Amino acid sequence: MRRWVRVLLGAVVVLSLGGAAAVTWLGLQGENTCVAALRDLDGRCVRLDAEPDVAHADLRPTGGRFEAPAQGLxxxxxxxxxxxxxxDPPSLTEAFEVRDPDRTTAEGSRPRIVAVHAVRDGRAPGNAFFEPGARDPxxxxxxxxxxxxDGVAYVVERTExxxxxxxxxxxDVWGHRPGGEDRLVVLTCLQRAGSAGPARDNLVIQAVRA
Structure with missing residues (x-):
């Protein structure tokens, strides 16, 4: 059986508590099962070097979808x-809406925040937002x-x-903002070809409700 290993991605972002936490993921292809691992959107098996804290993430299905029609997502x-x-979203096939991340900001005064993973040499939701396989994508x-x-439309204003x-x-991501209840921020890692270890940068997408 052919086996090969790739460093794929890091945690999306570390919140305002500071620090430089990141998770390294390793990809294994050619296996029929995915034990203690995840699959990306193409079904590739991705083994976790360090598992996300799923219990404290308190995952709750919404029944909704995250869509980027122009990117086919x-x-x-x-x-x-x-x-x-x-x-640290615990899946490579979903988008994650973050509930009140600073624990103090009243709902409706900060942007809606959605986080997605991106992978190097693979395909997770965040990969839809940048050129694959480039050193400076x-x-x-x-x-x-x-x-x-979840059916609510937003129009992209800018990216950084x-x-x-x-x-x-x-x-602009976490703070109080005028009209924050009508704004959306999407976060993903920006993966660069030829680099090793966790991604160093985030792609931040700012949008306003249509």
Whole structure:
């Protein structure tokens, strides 16, 4: 049986508690089963180097979908809490809406936040938003593109690439904002070809309700 290993991704972002936590994932292909592992959108088996804290993430199915029509993305939407200060979605095939991540901000005063994983040399939901297999990948989501969260439509205003530390501290992501209840922020790792270890940057997508 042919076996090979790839470093694939890191945790999406670390919240404002600080630190530099990240999770390394290893991909194994050519196996019929996926034991203590996950599969990406193409069914590739991805073994976890360190397992996400699923219990504290308090996952709750929403029955909804996360869609990016221009990028051909349509995946289930699950609600999650931040676990231990780290935002680490425990699936490579879903999008995760984050419930009140700072524990103090009133609902409706901060943007709606959706986190998705991206993988290196594989395909998870976040891979839809940047050019695959590039050392300096171009972002493939543009101003005016539509994103839909559980049937609610948003229009992309801008995108930016931030270090994980900068994304963790960004008031545009986590803070109180005028009209925050009508805004959406999508977070994913930006994977660069030829690099090793966890991704260093996040792609941040800012959108407003249509």
């Amino acid at each position: 349509d995946v289930p939407l699950t609600s999650m809490a931040a676990a231990g200060g780290a935002l 171009a972002v493939t989501v543009a101003r005016g593109d539509e994103l839909r969260v 690439v931030l270090s994980k530390a900068a994304a963790a501290a960004s008031p």
